[in-house]
Amino acid sequence: MLTLPYTSFRNNMKENMRRLHDDADVMLVTNRDPADNIVVMSQDDYESLMETLRVQSNPDLHRRVLAGMRQSAEGAEEEYDEL
Known part of the structure; x- marks a missing residue:
């Protein structure tokens, strides 16, 4: 699973989403408060x-x-x- 801070994910959203789709991978997007972390994957x-x-x-x-x-x-x- 890839891990990326929220700001980096947001700044490169198109590239990150394309990568997740093409590689059939998932990404953990982290925030300062771990309760706000999310997981992103293709549909x-x-x-x-x-x-x-x-x-x-x-x-x-x-x-x-x-x-x-x-x-x-x-x-x-x-x-x-x-x-």
């Missing part, structure tokens, strides 16, 4: 993180994803006709 990375949390928090869905990963690793994928 795609945020949505991916939220979907991962959704899958992880649903035990049935999580089991199904793990079973599918095992099948794929064993070369036992099943093909389905598109609806």
Whole structure:
């Protein structure tokens, strides 16, 4: 995770945001009061993180994803006709 003071982030916002997007990285933007620190990431990375949390928090869905990963690793994928 990159760390940058708020003033530096603000002064170079366009470059910082492009870097975060292009590198799929996150940045901790710090302030004098640590309670005011923020984390910045691309929307795609945020949505991916939220979907991962959704899958992880649903035990049935999580089991199904793990079973599918095992099948794929064993070369036992099943093909389905598109609806």
